Amino acid sequence: xxxxxxxxxxxRLFSDAPAFSDESAFAARVEHRLNRGWNMxxxxxxxxxxxxxxxxxxxxxxSNFVQRVEDASAGSSRLLQAGIAQARPGMDLFxxxxxxxxxxxxxxxxxxLAMGFVLTRVIEEI
Amino acid sequence: xxxxxxxxxASLHDVELATLSATGxxxxxxxxxxxxxxxxxxxxxxxxxxxxxxxxxxxxAFLAAFESITEFRGEGTFAAWVKRIAARxxxxxxxxxxxxxxxxxEAEEGTQTAHHPDAAGRIDLDEAxxxxxxxxxxxxxxxxxxxxxxxxxxxxxxxPLGTVKSHVKRGLEKLRTRLAPEGAELExxxxxx
Numbered sequence: 001x002x003x004x005x006x007x008x009x010x011x012r013l014f015s016d017a018p019a020f021s022d023e024s025a026f027a028a029r030v031e032h033r034l035n036r037g038w039n040m041x042x043x044x045x046x047x048x049x050x051x052x053x054x055x056x057x058x059x060x061x062x063s064n065f066v067q068r069v070e071d072a073s074a075g076s077s078r079l080l081q082a083g084i085a086q087a088r089p090g091m092d093l094f095x096x097x098x099x100x101x102x103x104x105x106x107x108x109x110x111x112x113l114a115m116g117f118v119l120t121r122v123i124e125e126i
Numbered sequence: 127x128x129x130x131x132x133x134x135x136a137s138l139h140d141v142e143l144a145t146l147s148a149t150g151x152x153x154x155x156x157x158x159x160x161x162x163x164x165x166x167x168x169x170x171x172x173x174x175x176x177x178x179x180x181x182x183x184x185x186x187a188f189l190a191a192f193e194s195i196t197e198f199r200g201e202g203t204f205a206a207w208v209k210r211i212a213a214r215x216x217x218x219x220x221x222x223x224x225x226x227x228x229x230x231x232e233a234e235e236g237t238q239t240a241h242h243p244d245a246a247g248r249i250d251l252d253e254a255x256x257x258x259x260x261x262x263x264x265x266x267x268x269x270x271x272x273x274x275x276x277x278x279x280x281x282x283x284x285x286p287l288g289t290v291k292s293h294v295k296r297g298l299e300k301l302r303t304r305l306a307p308e309g310a311e312l313e314x315x316x317x318x319x
Binding site: 006007010011013014015016017018019020023024026027028029030031033034035037038 | 150152153155156159160162163164165167168169171172181184185188189192205250251252266267270271298301302305
């Protein structure tokens, strides 16, 4: 019985934390290391996202993506134009869209950004 | 950190702070460090770490605790959980520096003349711990300070269970003879305060 009481007392003595004069400084050092680690992680994730985006963009270019988009866009524009021509004769939508392919490039760029963002989020979640 | 946010964190329970920390809220974890930093540093010093080493290990332990904060489910206290992490971190450090084997096998007496009793002949835990050998000190602190079972301590120290039990038993006997009667340390502290 005395043994158990002594053990309990010892546990109480151990749980009585000594006071340190630099408690706040210690906590600040730990927080600083946490923040530094977090910032490094964010840089790493950002770099991984950019790398993923570049790889995705290069894959799209290699797979002749632009040509396919152009073909698909032209086809759908023709269909749309045909429909509009029936409804409102004289309006040339096909010429309007075809005149500026920068729209396609902008769309591709946005798609790459979106891919990078999604990849970044996925890595963060993991 | 803004004052109002600090006040908000200060009013939260450890479990709530741990939940916030699990969502990546590092300032909530900072509050946990403020609350329990001293306990962890004190534990490591009682295990035998020098002050700088204890602080480094305590920092590493808190970082490790943040990384695995989702494993803390509030079944025990946060302090107990992080102390266990710190004790294991310290042992890993000793192992890395190849000091653990020699410490764990050492069964020599500690510094017998190290204790400095107060006017009434009483000494506190930290003074009493100085009379223990390194292995006894490690085993007693791991079992009574970090809350590990004898088996867990044996596993962490890579020692046979019987050896750990012997170290603990010898350590307790020495502490019993040197510690003041219960209540005396409280009175002594009041007298000093």
